[in-house]
Amino acid sequence: MDFExxxxxxxxxxxxxxxxxxxxxxxxxxxxxVFLFNRRIIEATCDLVCAYxxxxxxxxxxxxSGWRALKKTLSAIPGEIPAIGDGKRxxxxxxxxxxxxxxxxxxxxxxxxxxxxxxxDSVAPFLDYPSRGIFLLCRTSNPGAADFQPFIFEKxxxxxxxxxxxxxxxxxxxxxxxxxxxxxxxLCPEMWFxxxxxxxxxxxxxxxxxxxxxxxxxxxxxxxxRAVLYASKGKDFAVRAREVxxxxxxxxxxxxxxxxxxxxx
Amino acid sequence: MDFExxxxxxxxxxxxxxxxxxxxxxxxxxxxxVFLFNRRIIEATCDLVCAYxxxxxxxxxxxxSGWRALKKTLSAIPGEIPAIGDGKRxxxxxxxxxxxxxxxxxxxxxxxxxxxxxxxDSVAPFLDYPSRGIFLLCRTSNPGAADFQPFIFEKxxxxxxxxxxxxxxxxxxxxxxxxxxxxxxxLCPEMWFxxxxxxxxxxxxxxxxxxxxxxxxxxxxxxxxRAVLYASKGKDFAVRAREVxxxxxxxxxxxxxxxxxxxxx
Numbered sequence: 001m002d003f004e005x006x007x008x009x010x011x012x013x014x015x016x017x018x019x020x021x022x023x024x025x026x027x028x029x030x031x032x033x034v035f036l037f038n039r040r041i042i043e044a045t046c047d048l049v050c051a052y053x054x055x056x057x058x059x060x061x062x063x064x065s066g067w068r069a070l071k072k073t074l075s076a077i078p079g080e081i082p083a084i085g086d087g088k089r090x091x092x093x094x095x096x097x098x099x100x101x102x103x104x105x106x107x108x109x110x111x112x113x114x115x116x117x118x119x120x121d122s123v124a125p126f127l128d129y130p131s132r133g134i135f136l137l138c139r140t141s142n143p144g145a146a147d148f149q150p151f152i153f154e155k156x157x158x159x160x161x162x163x164x165x166x167x168x169x170x171x172x173x174x175x176x177x178x179x180x181x182x183x184x185x186x187l188c189p190e191m192w193f194x195x196x197x198x199x200x201x202x203x204x205x206x207x208x209x210x211x212x213x214x215x216x217x218x219x220x221x222x223x224x225x226r227a228v229l230y231a232s233k234g235k236d237f238a239v240r241a242r243e244v245x246x247x248x249x250x251x252x253x254x255x256x257x258x259x260x261x262x263x264x265x
Numbered sequence: 266m267d268f269e270x271x272x273x274x275x276x277x278x279x280x281x282x283x284x285x286x287x288x289x290x291x292x293x294x295x296x297x298x299v300f301l302f303n304r305r306i307i308e309a310t311c312d313l314v315c316a317y318x319x320x321x322x323x324x325x326x327x328x329x330s331g332w333r334a335l336k337k338t339l340s341a342i343p344g345e346i347p348a349i350g351d352g353k354r355x356x357x358x359x360x361x362x363x364x365x366x367x368x369x370x371x372x373x374x375x376x377x378x379x380x381x382x383x384x385x386d387s388v389a390p391f392l393d394y395p396s397r398g399i400f401l402l403c404r405t406s407n408p409g410a411a412d413f414q415p416f417i418f419e420k421x422x423x424x425x426x427x428x429x430x431x432x433x434x435x436x437x438x439x440x441x442x443x444x445x446x447x448x449x450x451x452l453c454p455e456m457w458f459x460x461x462x463x464x465x466x467x468x469x470x471x472x473x474x475x476x477x478x479x480x481x482x483x484x485x486x487x488x489x490x491r492a493v494l495y496a497s498k499g500k501d502f503a504v505r506a507r508e509v510x511x512x513x514x515x516x517x518x519x520x521x522x523x524x525x526x527x528x529x530x
Contacts, residue, residue, distance in 0.1 A: 025359065057360030060367040064332055088356050090380055092407040094290065095322035102325045115355055117382045117402055119409025137382055142357040144384025148420055152413045159412055 003110050003133035003168055004192070006082045007221070011050035017209075017218060017256065018249045019051040019084065021196070021225030022073060023058045028230045030237045034062065034069040039076045041229060044238040046078050048245045051111075053194075053223050056087040074108060082110035084194070084221075088137060090115030090122045097125040104129050113137060113172055113194070116156050123163060130166035133192070138184065141174025141197025153180070157187050170194055173212070175203025175222075182211035185219075193220050198248075199227035205248070209255035217256045224248055268375050268398035268433055269457070271347045272486070276315035282474075282483060282521065283514045284316040284349065286461070286490030287338060288323045293495045295502045299327065299334040304341045306494060309503040311343050313510045316376075318459075318488050321352040339373060347375035349459070349486075353402060355380030355387045362390040369394050378402060378437055378459070381421050388428060395431035398457070403449065406439025406462025418445070422452050435459055438477070440468025440487075447476035450484075458485050463513075464492035470513070474520035482521045489513055 001009070011017055022041065024034045031037040042052070054073065059066035077083050085107060089099040096118075103112045104126075111133030114126050126134045138160070139145065139153045160169050170192035173181050181193065193212050197203035205222070212220040228248070232240035266274070276282055287306065289299045296302040307317070319338065324331035342348050350372060354364040361383075368377045369391075376398030379391050391399045403425070404410065404418045425434050435457035438446050446458065458477050462468035470487070477485040493513070497505035 023359070055356070055360045057354070057356050057363035057367070061363035061371065063367075063371050064329060067329055067332060086360075088380075088383075089322070089353070090355075090382075091320070091322050091353050092405065092409075094288070095320050098322035098326035102322070102328070106326065106328045115353075115380050115382050116413060117355075117380050118353075118405050118407055119412030119414070121407050121409040123409070140357065140383050142383055142386050144357075144386040144388070147384030147424055148381060148417045149384070151416050151420065155413055155416065 002131040007050055010081050014047055016048055016050045016249045017220055017222055017252050018049050019053050019221045019223040020045055020049050020228050021053045021223050023055050023225045030233050035072040038073040040238040041241055042076050044242040045245045046081055048249050051082045051084055051221055052077050053084040053086050085109035085112040088113050088115045090118050093121055096122045100125040104132050130168055133168050135170045135172050135194045136160050138171040139173050139177055139180045141176040141201050141203055157184050161188055175208035178207035178211050195220055196223040198222060199224050205251060209252055213256045222252055267396040272315055275346050279312055281313055281315045281514045282485055282487055282517050283314050284318050284486045284488040285310055285314050285493050286318045286488050288320050288490045295498050300337040303338040305503040306506055307341050309507040310510045311346055313514050316347045316349055316486055317342055318349040318351050350374035350377040353378050353380045355383050357383060358386055361387045365390040369397050395433055398433050400435045400437050400459045401425050403436040404438050404442055404445045406441040406466050406468055422449050426453055440473035443472035443476050460485055461488040463487060464489050470516060474517055478521045487517055
């Protein structure tokens with residue numbers, strides 16, 4: 001099954017457009033072993049999500065043991081839930097092929113985030129995997145996004161549309177910029193948006209879901225990490241993570257199904 | 266010693282602005298073990314270079330054994346030769362800090378390439394290491410560079426200048442675009458340029474060195490990978506790599522010291 005099929009099946013089965021970002025912050029984790037922590041989170045939430053996202057930076061920082069924890073975590077994610085490799089890689093030809101191979105073959109991710117700065121030939125090796133999802137960084141949720149993205153994020157979206165021959169290209173669009181979500185949804189009515197930035201980064205769920213949802217009421221993957229993972233620093237962390245995930249899932253569903261749109265912000 | 270000091274010392278000692286990119290292509294390598302191959306290349310060339318550059322994609326593709334080969338290769342590079350970690354990472358706050366820590370602490374690189382797409386807060390964690398070098402992708406040597414970079418590479422250079430409080434920020438500028446090298450040297454007279462794209466990618470050494478050199482006749486790190494590493498597929502690969510590196514080093518020196526400039530292309 002291709003990425004979109006797997007994503008839609010998980011979204012339907014779990015009635016969820018929530019993605020949990022499995023980002024291990026050693027100083028926040030109530031369990032010191034990254035894999036054991038992740039496994040508890042996965043066990044507690046895998047019926048509530050449409051995907052998990054793993055930011056490779058957190059694992060790379062831990063060296064070879066981080067690499068092992070990443071692989072073990074991937075094997076602990078139920079086979080029917082897609083895993084997104086958030087590496088934001090971007091390089092030319094051969095190195096980019098190496099990254100695509102590492103993410104899709106060595107690690108077996110169902111989808112990956114890709115940095116578009118170097119253009120088509122840096123994205124092409126990922127596009128060579130038509131059954132995997134590719135999310136191009138477009139309009140990110142951080143303050144520094146204002147430095148360069150305003151000049152090119154629209155161009156990135158238009159190129160993404162052009163490159164999307166197999167229906168597997170999506171965009172990363174931060175929840176902190178609802179007007180840009182709205183604009184990009186207009187440009188790319190069919191594309192999946194991976195939307196980080198809700199919660200710790202200050203993005204609001206309401207406008208993100210309302211402007212981001214497509215005509216069918218989906219097309220968005222709302223990623224939340226810290227608010228779920230570190231809902232409690234105590235032994236009850238998995239139970240509390242589930243509570244927060246459940247609340248987020250249901251709130252996203254309420255918003256995606258409601259009639260009418262937010263007024264222009 | 267900081268990165269620039271180490272770089273200048275190596276450049277002076279070896280009379281070289283040549284950097285060798287240790288990119289293992291398994292299908293081209295006459296020795297199958299990546300570390301043993303790299304060690305032979307390093308032993309044969311370490312008196313001819315100002316730096317080595319390791320593109321992380323090649324190692325990541327090999328999984329845990331690639332990670333080990335990367336670390337062993339780093340330990341085989343003589344202490345006085347700087348090692349550049351070419352990961353082109355770029356992420357927000359915490360993940361970016363993780364990448365900076367992985368590159369500078371876990372792996373111990375003297376410098377790193379960084380993708381500027383996400384702006385200041387994605388670069389800041391690297392800037393927090395004032396003794397290490399940071400090369401921002403600016404104008405790259407690949408065909409896809411034409412997709413988005415023409416709209417922002419000048420802005421990247423101007424921001425790099427602004428962020429360069431400690432004199433440790435440089436730019437990646439491809440040898441394939443000599444007019445842009447010239448323009449960027451005008452904008453950033455003091456900054457180090459890491460210049461890939463000579464050789465296999467079609468960039469010419471002459472204009473790259475001539476337009477790239479600063480008033481002092483340096484300020485450029487000319488990276489060559491395949492032309493050196495795979496000069497021979499036979500048992501003589503290390504000897505042949507040395508011959509090519511020697512020729513490149515001397516040609517770069519001839520060009521950097523010559524009077525007059527290329528006419529405008």
